[in-house]
Amino acid sequence: MKxxxxxxxEGSSPEGTKGVDFRPLIAKQFEAPHFYMRFFDIAPGGHTxxxxxxxxxxxxxxxxxxxxxxxxxxEKLVAGDAILVEPNELHQFVNDGKEPFRLICVIPKPTED
Amino acid sequence: MKxxxxxxxEGSSPEGTKGVDFRPLIAKQFEAPHFYMRFFDIAPGGHTxxxxxxxxxxxxxxxxxxxxxxxxxxEKLVAGDAILVEPNELHQFVNDGKEPFRLICVIPKPTED
Numbered sequence: 001m002k003x004x005x006x007x008x009x010e011g012s013s014p015e016g017t018k019g020v021d022f023r024p025l026i027a028k029q030f031e032a033p034h035f036y037m038r039f040f041d042i043a044p045g046g047h048t049x050x051x052x053x054x055x056x057x058x059x060x061x062x063x064x065x066x067x068x069x070x071x072x073x074x075e076k077l078v079a080g081d082a083i084l085v086e087p088n089e090l091h092q093f094v095n096d097g098k099e100p101f102r103l104i105c106v107i108p109k110p111t112e113d
Numbered sequence: 114m115k116x117x118x119x120x121x122x123e124g125s126s127p128e129g130t131k132g133v134d135f136r137p138l139i140a141k142q143f144e145a146p147h148f149y150m151r152f153f154d155i156a157p158g159g160h161t162x163x164x165x166x167x168x169x170x171x172x173x174x175x176x177x178x179x180x181x182x183x184x185x186x187x188e189k190l191v192a193g194d195a196i197l198v199e200p201n202e203l204h205q206f207v208n209d210g211k212e213p214f215r216l217i218c219v220i221p222k223p224t225e226d
Binding site (some may be wrong): 003006 | 114115116117118119120138139143145146147148150152169171173175181183188190191193194195196197198199200202204217219221
């Protein structure tokens, strides 16, 4: 068993994000065999990049509320929501509220790892 | 994008559990391509089965505190902890506290699905 607390993981602000604290929780350092778990804390007014890629996301909303912007418009997300962003689906997470919008996001293990 | 809130997923108590409300969030119903996300609410005094299996778990502790029992003893888990339970590792989640112990647990897509 390998363990880390999100408080002890160094955060970064990946390219294309605004107001985002990104922390890889279960990733290369744990030699996770199939998928990686990451934490996003999106400040009010912040967002992730609007992009698409070949892999899916599985997201769980921990705290706050926000929106996911898709090709067809925006949908509200609240704590307790679990979503599947399909492979190749355009998406962006947006915090248009007044509280931190916090997510867990799981992705397949990147092929370059 | 497919979405569900955990409040709207029917809970069950899988065999070998005690005091557990188990809710599959992202699973077969979403045709998730690689991994499934599940929610566990373990009441005080409750536990999951002590078992091992060929697949890993990636777990995020949402609320409360508890323990994971492993071959070598028990380790404490608190909110914000992310853990990798390795393939074939004996494990059991135990709530020996006074508050609900809530987890997200991600597994590879079962081969029989």
